[in-house]
Amino acid sequence: MNAVDVQGVAKRYARVWALxxxxxxxxxxxxxxxxxxxxxxxxxxxxILATLSRPTRGSAHAVGxxxxxxxDLVRSRxxxxxxxxxxxxxxxxxxNLRFAAVMYxxxxxxxxxxxxxxxxxxxxxxxxxxxxxxQGMVQRLAxxxxxxxxxxxxLLDEPFNALDAQGLDIMDRLLDxxxxxxxxxxxxxxxxxxxxxxxxxxxxxxxxxxxSDGPFAAAAPDRATRQGAR
Amino acid sequence: xxxxxxxxxxxVAWKDLVSxxxxxxxxxxxxxxxxxxxxxxxxxxxxxxxxxVAGEETLLQYLAPGLFWxxxxxxxxxxxxxxxxxEIEGGTLDTLRLYPGDRRALCVGKIVANxxxxxxxxxxxxxxxxxxxxxxxxxxxPSLMGVALLATVGFATVGTLFAAMTxxxxxxxxxxxxxxxxxxxPLVLAAVKAxxxxxxxxxxxxxxxxxxxxxxxxxxxxxxxxxxxxxVLDD
Amino acid sequence: xxxxxxxxxxxxxxxxVLAAGxxxxxxxxxxxxxxxxxxxxMYVHFPSWIATAIGYVVALVGSGxxxxxxxxxxxxxAHAGVEVGVLFNxxxxxxxxxxxxxxxxxxxxxDPRLTTTAIMLIIFxxxxxxxxxxxxxxxxxxxxxxxxxxxxxxVPIVYLSVRWWRTLHQIQSSPETVAPEMVxxxxxxxxxxxxxxxxxxxxxxxxxxxxxxxxxxxDRVDG
Numbered sequence: 001m002n003a004v005d006v007q008g009v010a011k012r013y014a015r016v017w018a019l020x021x022x023x024x025x026x027x028x029x030x031x032x033x034x035x036x037x038x039x040x041x042x043x044x045x046x047x048i049l050a051t052l053s054r055p056t057r058g059s060a061h062a063v064g065x066x067x068x069x070x071x072d073l074v075r076s077r078x079x080x081x082x083x084x085x086x087x088x089x090x091x092x093x094x095x096n097l098r099f100a101a102v103m104y105x106x107x108x109x110x111x112x113x114x115x116x117x118x119x120x121x122x123x124x125x126x127x128x129x130x131x132x133x134x135q136g137m138v139q140r141l142a143x144x145x146x147x148x149x150x151x152x153x154x155l156l157d158e159p160f161n162a163l164d165a166q167g168l169d170i171m172d173r174l175l176d177x178x179x180x181x182x183x184x185x186x187x188x189x190x191x192x193x194x195x196x197x198x199x200x201x202x203x204x205x206x207x208x209x210x211x212s213d214g215p216f217a218a219a220a221p222d223r224a225t226r227q228g229a230r
Numbered sequence: 231x232x233x234x235x236x237x238x239x240x241x242v243a244w245k246d247l248v249s250x251x252x253x254x255x256x257x258x259x260x261x262x263x264x265x266x267x268x269x270x271x272x273x274x275x276x277x278x279x280x281x282x283v284a285g286e287e288t289l290l291q292y293l294a295p296g297l298f299w300x301x302x303x304x305x306x307x308x309x310x311x312x313x314x315x316x317e318i319e320g321g322t323l324d325t326l327r328l329y330p331g332d333r334r335a336l337c338v339g340k341i342v343a344n345x346x347x348x349x350x351x352x353x354x355x356x357x358x359x360x361x362x363x364x365x366x367x368x369x370x371x372p373s374l375m376g377v378a379l380l381a382t383v384g385f386a387t388v389g390t391l392f393a394a395m396t397x398x399x400x401x402x403x404x405x406x407x408x409x410x411x412x413x414x415x416p417l418v419l420a421a422v423k424a425x426x427x428x429x430x431x432x433x434x435x436x437x438x439x440x441x442x443x444x445x446x447x448x449x450x451x452x453x454x455x456x457x458x459x460x461x462v463l464d465d
Numbered sequence: 466x467x468x469x470x471x472x473x474x475x476x477x478x479x480x481x482v483l484a485a486g487x488x489x490x491x492x493x494x495x496x497x498x499x500x501x502x503x504x505x506x507m508y509v510h511f512p513s514w515i516a517t518a519i520g521y522v523v524a525l526v527g528s529g530x531x532x533x534x535x536x537x538x539x540x541x542x543a544h545a546g547v548e549v550g551v552l553f554n555x556x557x558x559x560x561x562x563x564x565x566x567x568x569x570x571x572x573x574x575x576d577p578r579l580t581t582t583a584i585m586l587i588i589f590x591x592x593x594x595x596x597x598x599x600x601x602x603x604x605x606x607x608x609x610x611x612x613x614x615x616x617x618x619x620v621p622i623v624y625l626s627v628r629w630w631r632t633l634h635q636i637q638s639s640p641e642t643v644a645p646e647m648v649x650x651x652x653x654x655x656x657x658x659x660x661x662x663x664x665x666x667x668x669x670x671x672x673x674x675x676x677x678x679x680x681x682x683x684d685r686v687d688g
Binding site: 290319391395396399400401405408410412415416419420423439440443446447450452454455461462464 | 522532588591595599607608612613614615618621623625
């Protein structure tokens with residue numbers, strides 16, 4: 001059973017086709033990179049897989065369930081990290097994670113939450129409202145929130161952008177952990193360098209279409225593209 | 231809704247109220263706006279204008295229940311609008327939609343938070359109305375609070391639904407009141423009538439009718455609102 | 466169920482019925498004992514409400530259908546229903562107001578039926594307004610459907626509340642001393658307006674369908 005199964009998915013929003021005829025599968029345990037310039041539809045695709053958006057056409061399945069008809073079954077097993085901060089500015093790190101834990105239907109014992117906060121290097125500011133955090137700190141907290149419920153499938157939209165050096169380390173370790181425990185990751189980025197060596201393949205999007213699905217070299221043969229120069 | 235869903239609803243309400251208490255910006259603006267409405271009405275209608283109605287000496291005293299509710303509902307529109315606008319600004323509306331469980335939990339949580347905010351506003355506004363319009367509210371306070379609670383629940387329910395609906399739209403500041411106020415007509419009538427009867431005495435036993443209407447309105451829209459909420463929140 | 470055919474049949478049928486009704490109402494039926502010829506506006510006023518009801522009920526069905534099935538056809542139906550409903554809602558209010566002036570001496574009273582229909586008009590005009598502000602067709606259909614359903618459910622509550630609100634005051638409702646000829650004329654006009662409403666809804670539905678098809682063709686070309 002595939003972790004992700006997308007068949008002929010298309011998404012139209014206000015007369016614009018953001019995605020057209022997208023078909024691919026991702027097996028369990030794979031780490032796949034979603035590559036493409038701005039406006040190519042990466043975020044739209046990730047949002048559909050996260051059940052935040054419905055496809056206009058086609059069908060999409062994740063962790064064995066239909067996203068269109070069984071969305072609720074999927075949500076507790078998927079983690080999503082988007083562009084926006086996704087955390088509450090007036091609450092502290094611990095309070096944010098406690099909220100997320102309750103919303104995911106999980107136990108929210110104080111020690112566990114503190115450990116999660118410390119794991120992303122925010123132990124010192126665990127009880128300080130997020131309003132005072134730097135962008136890197138916010139992103140680290142968002143990462144903790146997205147993985148709090150041990151998702152089987154992790155969807156990351158440009159996670160490296162807002163991360164500071166400490167955050168990048170944490171992300172590396174997280175991706176390692178996910179690889180070891182047979183969890184699936186779909187990661188959208190134009191920093192191919194960061195995922196080279198980890199990602200088993202690259203899905204390249206251009207203007208809403210899937211233009212290639214294969215190894216790294218096929219998607220971005222030149223060094224400049226891999227370093228996100230475009 | 232399961233037990234976990236109720237816990238979710240409570241978490242959403244708690245989160246909203248704590249954020250509001252720490253941020254303070256929205257509530258203060260709301261309260262200030264309501265106060266201004268009360269004052270402006272006082273100025274516009276004139277404190278000494280006689281009402282020509284037995285038992286009430288001035289026009290302001292006569293109109294006080296209606297004016298109070300106008301101030302509360304206008305400020306209330308700000309409150310419900312803000313409860314979703316803040317989620318959109320912070321990027322957290324999507325996050326709320328990521329969580330599993332019954333969507334009604336989100337709706338109920340927001341309704342509870344908005345209701346609580348409005349009740350605090352009303353508690354602050356009542357003394358102001360009592361003083362500025364020379365109305366005796368103190369002797370009827372328990373009944374008054376009962377009516378206010380029923381009316382506030384109704385407002386929070388319909389307001390939260392329509393605020394969610396308009397939160398992502400372009401002209402939401404205009405659309406929300408335009409859509410919301412026609413829906414609130416029965417509530418406005420019942421709230422003002424019931425308040426008037428509580429303050430002036432209910433000689434013909436009409437109060438029961440208006441309380442029934444308030445309760446019925448609350449129940450109908452709690453059910454309908456929570457059921458349609460998921461369609462509003464969808465994409 | 467071909468909308469074009471339904472519209473065609475209704476439209477063709479409406480013409481003779483409307484002609485007959487107008488003749489019966491304006492020429493054949495006697496003038497009212499108390500109000501004289503002014504009362505003849507009733508032959509347009511009451512049927513307007515039949516047409517309004519048809520419009521809004523169709524809108525309710527379309528809205529519910531859309532939320533259940535997510536098919537654009539239901540959205541076209543809902544939109545058509547509201548537009549037609551609003552049209553006849555306005556004609557009902559205007560004819561009522563015109564009738565009221567010589568009869569009661571005022572252009573407007575806050576009586577339960579008038580007030581409720583005025584609020585109904587505001588609610589459904591709000592529906593059209595909301596539609597104008599949403600560009601994405603699916604979001605628009607979904608949000609509009611909720612507005613229509615919630616609005617429709619509120620109408621009886623509004624009516625009850627306004628009725629209770631006004632019972633202590635004098636209700637100025639028109640006394641109906643209706644001669645049998647008037648009933649006949651009225652029934653014919655109601656039938657005519659019903660057919661007219663169906664015709665307009667069907668035509669509007671077709672228009673929406675063609676617009677959507679044109680958009681789809683454009684999008685395919687843009688590729």
